[in-house]
Amino acid sequence: LSFLWVSFLGAAAALKTHHHIQFDWIVDILPSKVADMVMVIRDLVILCILVPGVVYGFIIFSNTLPQRFQTLPLSLGWMYLALPVGLILMSIFMTEIFVEDLRVLINKKLSTNKE
Secondary structure (H helix, E strand, O other), X not given: OHHHHHHXXXXXXXXXXXXXXXOHXXXXXXXXXXXXXXXXXXHHHHHHHHHHHHHHHHHHHHHXXXXXXXXXXXXXXXXXXXXXXXXXXXXXXXXXXXXXXXHHHHXXXXXXXXX
């Protein structure tokens, strides 16, 4: 029970601090403008995965709420609640990263247009 919670909360914390696993070597070999666009697209793709995950996580939670652990007087739903809670936190942090990456892209585009 606690392992699942720690896993999802740890993944959210890693995402917030930019320590979550990523393939940055791909972005490193791209030109700066292309790399910035790829980062924004990456952020959108991740958000498109996280948001439905939150919805389905709550569905799983509500479906497992009536079920009980065999060894604990707790509902299985509390274990599965880690999924939507973790994904909500990841969605919030990913939105922050998206806005940050989008600002970088826009600022570079504006500075290029001024030259």
